[in-house]
Amino acid sequence: MIIRRLQRHQVVVDLVIALVIGIAPLAFDIHQGRFSLVVTLGMVVALVFRRLSPPIALSLVWATAAFEMLTLSGAQVSNLAIPIVLYATAAYGSNQVRWLGLLSVGVGAVVGMFYVVFARVDVFGVTHDIASIDDFVKVLLQIGITFLGFLALLGLPWVGGQLVRTRYAAQESRDAQLVAEREAARAEGDAARAEREAVRAELDIAIEQERTRIARDMHDVVAHSLAVVIAQADGARYMYRSDPTSAEESLTTIASTAREALGEVRVLLGQLRHSQGAAPQPVLSDLEKLVEQMTAAGLSIDLRSSGTPAQLGSNRQLAIYRIVQESLTNVLRHGDTRATVDIVFDWRPDDLNVVIASTLLPPPEFDPSTTPSHGMVRLDERRGGHGLPGMRERAALSGGSLTTHQGGGRFIVRATIPSTALTQEVRLR
Structure with a gap:
């Protein structure tokens, strides 16, 4: 009972x-x-x-x-x-x-x-x-x-x-x-709170991604501009006595490059400070201006294209532009500027292959009493740099890939970027 x-x-x-x-x-x-x-x-x-x-x-x-x-x-x-x-x-x-x-x-x-x-x-x-x-x-x-x-x-x-x-x-x-x-009301409140936290987390992630993008762009802009300025300044220093006209052209290039870099840095800092919308970013049509700028800095560039160009999104165009820019900057800083840099755009049905091939500097003679010149450092011997990892990251965020290798005295950068509309493009922001 x-x-x-x-x-x-x-x-x-x-x-x-x-x-x-x-x-x-x-x-x-x-x-x-x-x-x-x-x-x-x-x-x-x-x-x-x-x-x-x-x-x-x-x-x-x-x-x-x-x-x-x-x-x-x-x-x-x-x-x-x-x-x-x-x-x-x-x-x-x-x-x-x-x-x-x-x-x-x-x-x-x-x-x-x-x-x-x-x-x-x-x-x-x-x-x-x-x-x-x-x-x-x-x-x-x-x-x-x-x-x-x-x-x-x-x-x-x-x-x-x-x-x-x-x-x-x-x-x-x-x-x-x-x-x-x-x-039910408590569960609904918990769900609403979880949703708000998820939105806040997504916002934090977006902000962090935006800051990473700005930092990456800042690195590309500053590194490229300083490389051009250094190269032009070195040339002007040796030519201002024998060829004043060339020295004047070098100084003009330095001033122009510095102004452009200053403008881009101001835009990036303004975005970082005020969370403004993205300023117009470089696209494939701006590559000609980049090639002209790097040619003026002392490089010999051969830009070729094969296949039928496809319409790419702005993020992929920016990624390609930055990869080419960083590669040319590395050549200007660490490669043999007397040799021609080959840039090939190979348009295929599903993707675009970009190949940048440059000539490496010969290894320096070993002399215990001296230290290697800064211009003789090879690309694969640099430590702590962000150029190559940044290029790989840009290619990955665009749904593609990037590889580098050297052989026969040449350093080759190969980037593969999807060009089909079926491939979902990852936002760089």
């Missing part, structure tokens, strides 16, 4: 009701026989357990009522425990106990009717004398009225308990719905 947990005030109420039902017979001068004390005790114990354990209470009521009828005891005040227990079975019992309580209502009404009509005829003055049809009808009426009386006495408390049970169930359902609504 399952014992329910009750609050203290509920236990007190049940004990008081049981005590009242137990001592009530003492207030009436009614002699019920020698078994009345046993019946009263059984009913009182059933009342004590009516909410603690409705099955125990129902069993005690049935056992006590059966004992009462077997001993032909008369009705007494403690019999009020029967409807109270039936109410408890409907209100607090399990589904099985509840339906056993309903079954007890029907069986109790039938048994009680037979007990009163045939065993204790003195209770309601029922007579069995049948001398005519009228007497038979009266007996049937007495039986019917007695049955209905017991049915109402036992059934109404059970119905009341069922109504209370339904009300409690409805209240629990409303409470559960409120809890579910609160949980």
